[in-house]
Amino acid sequence: MSDNGQYCMQCNKKLERDEKAIYRRLVNRGAREYLCIPCLARYFKCSEEDIKKRIVQLKAMGCTLFG
Numbered sequence: 001m002s003d004n005g006q007y008c009m010q011c012n013k014k015l016e017r018d019e020k021a022i023y024r025r026l027v028n029r030g031a032r033e034y035l036c037i038p039c040l041a042r043y044f045k046c047s048e049e050d051i052k053k054r055i056v057q058l059k060a061m062g063c064t065l066f067g
C-alpha cells in the first residue's frame with residue numbers, strides 16, 4: 001500500500017504526509033481520501049493555524065499516525 005501521489009479530494013492539491021495524518025486523526029481513521037489543511041480548516045470552520053497547531057500538539061504527544 002503506497003501513500004504516494006495522493007491529492008486533496010476537494011481542491012486536488014498534492015497532499016503532505018501530515019495532512020493525511022491529521023485528516024485520519026480528526027475525521028476518519030480509516031480514510032483513503034483526504035483533505036489538505038486549507039480545505040480541512042474550511043470543513044471544521046476553523047483557521048489553518050488551528051489545524052497546524054493540532055498537528056504540532058499531536059506530534060508532541062507521540063501520536064502514532066504521524067510517522
Ligand SMILES: [Zn+2]
Pocket residue numbers: 008009010011012013035036037038039040
Ligand atoms: Zn484542498
